Amino acid sequence: MTPSDYFVSEALDAIDSKWWSSLLTCANEVPICTVAPDQPTTLRVCRVPAFRHASIVRAARTSRGWHLVSKVIDGPRYALDGQLVWEHTHTLVGPDAEQLQQLIDGSQLWAMPTTTARMGLDGEMWLIECAQRGKYHVLYRWSPEEQPLLALAACLWLASGVDQYRPDPHLELQRNAERASSRASAERAAELRAARIRRSNVSARTLAATLGSDGLTCPHCCQHTKDIRFVDNSRSGESYFVCKQCGRTFVPADLEPLG
């Protein structure tokens, strides 16, 4: 899913839509910005504290009440490599459903601006999306203070059970170890690649020094020729040769295939 799948164009410009869409993708959440003319209310609240797991609660109005889906995304960089670690569905009926409806009606969500000037470093990031009868609106807030929003979110979190999630310490340790291990493997692979390129560039320079007198045999067309161009790429990557006979390129390793 791309940002433009999840958000209408006004929202794309106003919020960090790439980041939010990757969080929603991690959570297996579908876009709600395409709204049918007769669609009942759908509300989705993403809450991302600085140092704890992120949570998402989606509430959809039904004939019986509200269908709630709540999810927790775990991981220090949940949006990039986070995992959906907890999911729960629940239906709110009776007075609880009415209370949620009243909080939504009283919040004036539709009239609230998409963003405010309030910003900070730690704290919590919230994204609130609402869709209803052909309309879609999104709010981004940093640690909001607007009372109607706080009351609405508190009701949703309590009703959905998302606040009951507690990370499993064993799973956390295991996941952190897996992340550290994959980071170490990636670093090791990058080091090996850099060392191979350094060796290749030294060989290429040595071959280039005698190219004018001895020539080289192109590994592609097998012509032995001096009509070969050396491209010294050692500042940014791997140096290579271009055979002017066949137009193809090669590096020293192509001349000395590993036996």
Ligand SMILES: [Zn+2]
């Ligand atoms: Zn050639």
